[in-house]
Amino acid sequence: HDRTNFITDYESSAIMEAVNMIDGHQHQMMVFGQPRTRAGTIINGKRMNEAMTNVYLFSRHMSGPEVTDTMTRSAKISCMATQLMLMRGSVPNDGMFQQKMSPFCSMPKIRCDPLMRFRTVDGSCNNLNFPLRGKSHSAQERFLPPEYGDKFNLGYVPRIHSKLGGPLPNSRYISNTLYTFGHSLPKSPLFNVALTTFGQFLSHDVTSVPIIRGNPDIECCDGNKPISRPECFSFKVPPGEFETTCMSFVRSDSAPYKQCGPGPRNQMNQATSYLDLSVEYGSTEADTSRVVDETTGKLVSGGPKGCLLPDGPSENCMGNSGCFFSGDTRHSEVPELTTYHILFHREHNRIVDILCKLNPHWTPDRLFQETRKILIGIYQHIVYNEYLPIVLGRGLMRKLGILPTTKGYNTRYDKNIDGTTRNSFAVAPLRFGHAQIINHLGSANKDRSLRAKIPLEQNFFITRATRDEKLFGVDGISRWMTTELGFHADRFIADSIRNKLFETRRGNGFDLAAVDIQRGRDHGIPSYNAFRKFCGLKPAGLIKSGPFGLPDHDPEAAKLLSTIYKHPDDIDLMAGGISEINMKDALVGPTFGCLMGLQFIYSRVGDRFFYENEFLPTGFTPVQLDIIKSQTLSSLFCRNFKMGVMQPNAFVSLLAGQQPAVPCEKLPQLGPLQLSAWKEIHFKH
Ligand code: HEM
Numbered sequence: 001h002d003r004t005n006f007i008t009d010y011e012s013s014a015i016m017e018a019v020n021m022i023d024g025h026q027h028q029m030m031v032f033g034q035p036r037t038r039a040g041t042i043i044n045g046k047r048m049n050e051a052m053t054n055v056y057l058f059s060r061h062m063s064g065p066e067v068t069d070t071m072t073r074s075a076k077i078s079c080m081a082t083q084l085m086l087m088r089g090s091v092p093n094d095g096m097f098q099q100k101m102s103p104f105c106s107m108p109k110i111r112c113d114p115l116m117r118f119r120t121v122d123g124s125c126n127n128l129n130f131p132l133r134g135k136s137h138s139a140q141e142r143f144l145p146p147e148y149g150d151k152f153n154l155g156y157v158p159r160i161h162s163k164l165g166g167p168l169p170n171s172r173y174i175s176n177t178l179y180t181f182g183h184s185l186p187k188s189p190l191f192n193v194a195l196t197t198f199g200q201f202l203s204h205d206v207t208s209v210p211i212i213r214g215n216p217d218i219e220c221c222d223g224n225k226p227i228s229r230p231e232c233f234s235f236k237v238p239p240g241e242f243e244t245t246c247m248s249f250v251r252s253d254s255a256p257y258k259q260c261g262p263g264p265r266n267q268m269n270q271a272t273s274y275l276d277l278s279v280e281y282g283s284t285e286a287d288t289s290r291v292v293d294e295t296t297g298k299l300v301s302g303g304p305k306g307c308l309l310p311d312g313p314s315e316n317c318m319g320n321s322g323c324f325f326s327g328d329t330r331h332s333e334v335p336e337l338t339t340y341h342i343l344f345h346r347e348h349n350r351i352v353d354i355l356c357k358l359n360p361h362w363t364p365d366r367l368f369q370e371t372r373k374i375l376i377g378i379y380q381h382i383v384y385n386e387y388l389p390i391v392l393g394r395g396l397m398r399k400l401g402i403l404p405t406t407k408g409y410n411t412r413y414d415k416n417i418d419g420t421t422r423n424s425f426a427v428a429p430l431r432f433g434h435a436q437i438i439n440h441l442g443s444a445n446k447d448r449s450l451r452a453k454i455p456l457e458q459n460f461f462i463t464r465a466t467r468d469e470k471l472f473g474v475d476g477i478s479r480w481m482t483t484e485l486g487f488h489a490d491r492f493i494a495d496s497i498r499n500k501l502f503e504t505r506r507g508n509g510f511d512l513a514a515v516d517i518q519r520g521r522d523h524g525i526p527s528y529n530a531f532r533k534f535c536g537l538k539p540a541g542l543i544k545s546g547p548f549g550l551p552d553h554d555p556e557a558a559k560l561l562s563t564i565y566k567h568p569d570d571i572d573l574m575a576g577g578i579s580e581i582n583m584k585d586a587l588v589g590p591t592f593g594c595l596m597g598l599q600f601i602y603s604r605v606g607d608r609f610f611y612e613n614e615f616l617p618t619g620f621t622p623v624q625l626d627i628i629k630s631q632t633l634s635s636l637f638c639r640n641f642k643m644g645v646m647q648p649n650a651f652v653s654l655l656a657g658q659q660p661a662v663p664c665e666k667l668p669q670l671g672p673l674q675l676s677a678w679k680e681i682h683f684k685h
């Protein structure tokens with residue numbers, strides 16, 4: 001009994017001390033109630049890097065400070081109190097710690113309604129025993145415990161140390177070496193920009209990690225000099241490559257782990273982890289109420305003819321062509337991505353119109369929910385039936401048991417599986433798509449001939465091309481992106497994002513490939529070799545190709561890795577994974593394949609509302625399910641854009657000569673005839 005009291009004292013005093021420290025610091029960081037000062041403006045006589053504005057647009061806090069700041073505060077207090085206790089030589093007791101943290105813990109205690117027919121907007125209560133699993137604004141899960149650089153491994157310092165002592169190699173140096181030297185196949189022989197961008201759309205559905213915010217926006221470079229403050233992790237770039245030799249990097253924001261237990265920093269995911277089109281519908285009730293017209297159940301539209309996304313605050317985009325609004329704030333990162341947002345937006349509204357005629361007695365809310373459920377079903381089917389078989393290979397999908405059947409139920413739900421997005425998955429394997437990005441944006445005519453073409457870097461967060469119906473517009477862009485071949489998914493990264501990401505003038509941009517590596521270290525992601533072992537793959541013993549070295553790299557990549565890293569256990573997951581030889585019939589190597597495979601098992605098996613589940617009334621009836629399973633992405637394109645003709649497999653370019661173009665009428669339909677499976681027999685009393 002005495003001992004318990006003794007521990008209680010330690011927990012309480014560490015937590016109280018942490019509260020004072022964090023609140024004091026938070027106060028310094030934020031001038032509450034003041035208008036936000038954006039990057040690019042002049043502060044203390046100095047102009048901040050304008051391209052930072054774009055970084056803040058991309059990695060911003062999607063919800064108001066009341067959501068994220070309280071969440072971050074709890075996480076910081078937990079982490080700091082853990083550190084204080086460890087410094088004093090006491091080990092935190094989980095239960096006691098959580099109990100003492102509860103007044104400062106902003107994780108909601110949720111009660112679920114087991115009879116709830118539709119998935120919640122924020123992902124909570126998907127798992128009835130663990131309501132917070134996969135919920136928006138919570139910490140990502142991990143495959144492996146973090147490896148940070150500070151004494152107690154709590155995340156105050158990112159992963160920075162080599163196993164042999166000294167620092168890890170510089171991220172820009174890795175990018176300059178590994179991502180440029182050698183011979184790339186210039187373009188994929190088959191796959192188009194629509195495949196690349198679908199990956200981005202899906203990424204934004206499952207992960208959205210904000211960077212730490214201050215007011216004014218945090219600057220992490222002072223000219224050539226990296227600024228030393230806890231929020232910063234800037235890195236050097238060689239002279240002459242960018243305007244300055246400092247590349248600004250702000251660390252990711254954190255969220256409490258479970259109910260604010262003791263432990264290291266864990267990064268926050270603002271999106272719901274589930275494949276639930278939160279990109280479109282939002283990840284909080286507040287977001288959803290902004291995108292839905294509650295008088296009709298439709299999504300609010302905008303644009304001159306009312307068939308684009310609604311207008312959003314112009315400060316959320318660059319340029320002077322206005323901004324849009326959608327469930328995810330990154331909608332205008334590139335116009336191809338906006339096109340996907342508009343694709344699903346239009347399909348939602350089209351389905352509402354039909355269901356409304358079939359079921360005139362349905363309320364707008366019922367129309368919204370039923371349509372959302374149908375569209376998520378179609379989307380999940382596209383992810384598992386069309387997208388992932390290309391990325392992971394059909395054979396591996398079958399082996400993992402995640403290939404959908406063509407008809408009927410395929411229930412694999414397991415309430416013990418956690419569908420939450422894994423940190424390392426979002427920071428490395430899922431970013432393989434960055435290698436597929438090409439250097440320009442285009443638009444095509446109905447015969448798929450090129451109509452216009454502009455450098456990609458002129459389009460980041462600029463809505464001009466999307467709105468310009470004459471030259472580009474969603475019709476022109478969708479015809480182009482289903483035709484234009486993407487880059488081969490290998491270790492070579494396009495100039496548009498490796499040297500010009502977010503630039504507003506020559507030289508002030510970013511290197512996304514280097515940032516990806518740096519982000520992995522920021523999140524404490526263990527090394528490539530640690531994940532090889534986790535996957536049951538042979539870890540590299542030496543840094544060279546062959547049986548004793550890197551078994552899944554070609555000699556050229558292995559040689560480059562050996563010039564970069566001192567020790568095989570230093571290799572960053574991103575660098576080691578993306579430079580592997582792709583698996584047969586896949587776009588990723590075995591390590592990324594393993595981690596993506598696992599995550600996509602969890603995303604499916606851990607989702608009680610997964611479309612293939614035989615769970616009524618949350619699931620579909622057999623007839624409804626077969627209609628969902630007949631749908632393809634190409635039919636969605638056809639229904640919502642002026643495609644004229646279309647190839648049956650939307651991701652394989654017509655230029656590949658593998659499939660004939662067919663008239664849209666030949667593709668699967670989803671009209672009143674098919675949707676009559678949703679007609680409800682309504683008994684009048
Ligand atoms: C032109 C297209 C794209 C641009 C400009 C872009 C840009 C970015 C940027 C700036 C970040 C944040 C980097 C950081 O600070 O850590 C990011 C993150 C990410 N990107 Fe991309 N990206 C593009 C396409 C893609 C594609 C095609 C995929 C996947 C197939 C993808 C997957 C991801 C993922 C998973 C993240 C992590 C997001 C998070 O956890 O919040 N991106 N991207």
Ligand SMILES: [Ca+2]
Nearest residue numbers: 205272274278
């Ligand atoms: Ca989601």
